[in-house]
Amino acid sequence: MKFHKACKVSDVPRGKMRAVSAGGKRIVVYHTGTGFYASQANCTHMFAPLARGKIIDDCLVQCPLHRARFD
Numbered sequence: 049m050k051f052h053k054a055c056k057v058s059d060v061p062r063g064k065m066r067a068v069s070a071g072g073k074r075i076v077v078y079h080t081g082t083g084f085y086a087s088q089a090n091c092t093h094m095f096a097p098l099a100r101g102k103i104i105d106d107c108l109v110q111c112p113l114h115r116a117r118f119d
Contacts, residue, residue, distance in 0.1 A: 054086065065109070067099035081106045091116065 052071035060066045060079040067076050067089050074089040076099045087109070091098055096113035104110050108117040 057084070060084065063103055063106075065099050065101075065103060067097065076109075078103060078109060087118070091118075 054068045054070035054075065054077050055066060060077050062079050062081065065076050065078045067074060075086045076089050078085045080103060087098065089098060090096060091111040091113065093111065093116060094113055096111050098109055098111065100112040102110045104117060108119050110117050
């Protein structure tokens, strides 16, 4: 796996998420109580932008369109 710089730590406050480009792909970076995580930028259902969703219980990302949750 190759490392790609996505953003600065200060760009994503705890409890927030941000859509960024890294390695030629659009991703979302999440900052939770346990650290930083990343996923594809869009929900697999109707491709809603996950960065517009919510972080639930410090470990789940909720789709802004249909409220599905991902861990």
